[in-house]
Amino acid sequence: xxxxGYKVKEFQGPVKRFCRTMDLKNDAALIAEYVxxxxxxKAWPEIKAGIRSVGILEMEIYIWDNRLFMIVETxxxxxxxxxxxxxxxxxxxxxxxxxxSIFQKCKEGDCAEEKWMxxxxxxxxxx
Numbered sequence: 464x465x466x467x468g469y470k471v472k473e474f475q476g477p478v479k480r481f482c483r484t485m486d487l488k489n490d491a492a493l494i495a496e497y498v499x500x501x502x503x504x505k506a507w508p509e510i511k512a513g514i515r516s517v518g519i520l521e522m523e524i525y526i527w528d529n530r531l532f533m534i535v536e537t538x539x540x541x542x543x544x545x546x547x548x549x550x551x552x553x554x555x556x557x558x559x560x561x562x563x564s565i566f567q568k569c570k571e572g573d574c575a576e577e578k579w580m581x582x583x584x585x586x587x588x589x590x
Contacts, residue, residue: 483579497566513553517546
């Protein structure tokens with residue numbers, strides 16, 4: 464396997480990064496369908512628009528086995544709690560969460576904030 468890394472988008476100024484994690488149910492067919500539903504062709508445009516509308520600049524989700532890792536980049540003055548509260552009220556957001564919950568280790572009806580656990584950074588190379 465060749466490892467090339469992933470190019471990231473450059474922004475005009477500094478950004479803030481949030482890292483979150485969640486586990487999927489340990490079922491190969493469910494995991495494959497979860498990945499499929501997040502493809503460019505299948506992800507709902509209303510969900511992507513809603514994410515951007517609350518101020519999120521970039522969101523990436525990575526997978527290893529049944530573990531997900533999400534990186535969210537925002538403006539430095541971004542307020543996570545108020546943005547997530549607003550996101551939860553947007554059209555189709557809860558419908559998307561319910562649509563995804565069959566794959567995730569969570570309770571039906573959970574919002575994104577209840578599913579994804581915030582990770583704490585323990586190391587970096589920045590000066």
